[in-house]
Amino acid sequence: MRAELPDVQWRCLKCNMIFSNASGDGHECETPASRTIPVFVAPGYDSLFNVLTRALHQAQDGKGKERHAQPGQAFEDQPIIQIGRMVGMGFQNGQAIKKMVEAQGMLARGDYNAAEREVLGAINYLAAVVIEINQRATAQLKDH
Numbered sequence: 001m002r003a004e005l006p007d008v009q010w011r012c013l014k015c016n017m018i019f020s021n022a023s024g025d026g027h028e029c030e031t032p033a034s035r036t037i038p039v040f041v042a043p044g045y046d047s048l049f050n051v052l053t054r055a056l057h058q059a060q061d062g063k064g065k066e067r068h069a070q071p072g073q074a075f076e077d078q079p080i081i082q083i084g085r086m087v088g089m090g091f092q093n094g095q096a097i098k099k100m101v102e103a104q105g106m107l108a109r110g111d112y113n114a115a116e117r118e119v120l121g122a123i124n125y126l127a128a129v130v131i132e133i134n135q136r137a138t139a140q141l142k143d144h
Contacts, residue, residue: 055123063121076135080128089129096125 041049059075068078075081084091099122106115 051120052123055120055127058117058120059124059127063117075128076131080125081131084128084132089132092125092128092132096122096129099125 039049068080080092099118103115103118103122106112106118
């Protein structure tokens with residue numbers, strides 16, 4: 001018998017506000033309630049969820065969107081994924097390493113906000129690797 005999950009909460013992916021209902025009552029940011037997702041975060045994992053949510057926000061609403069996405073373009077169709085398909089996953093791995101090296105220099109200079117932005121960017125490059133791995137595995141299953 002499966003254990004019952006606790007009540008699911010909803011978290012806005014833009015403002016990080018938590019709701020106890022699916023309607024998003026009391027939601028103040030401009031993101032429609034339809035852009036919220038049910039999330040179960042195990043006790044003690046809130047900080048990880050917060051970091052991963054901020055990396056998503058950077059990709060879809062911040063630097064990633066400003067620099068790389070065309071209007072309405074899916075993440076999988078952006079250069080972060082497409083270049084990796086052309087030249088291999090070493091592209092994303094190298095970009096993640098470059099961002100981490102840059103973040104270390106920023107930390108040494110006391111520029112904590114910039115360092116955090118670089119690390120969030122590195123997380124997004126590594127997420128692109130995970131997407132590529134999953135797409136390769138799916139293609140291999142279709143071939144067999």
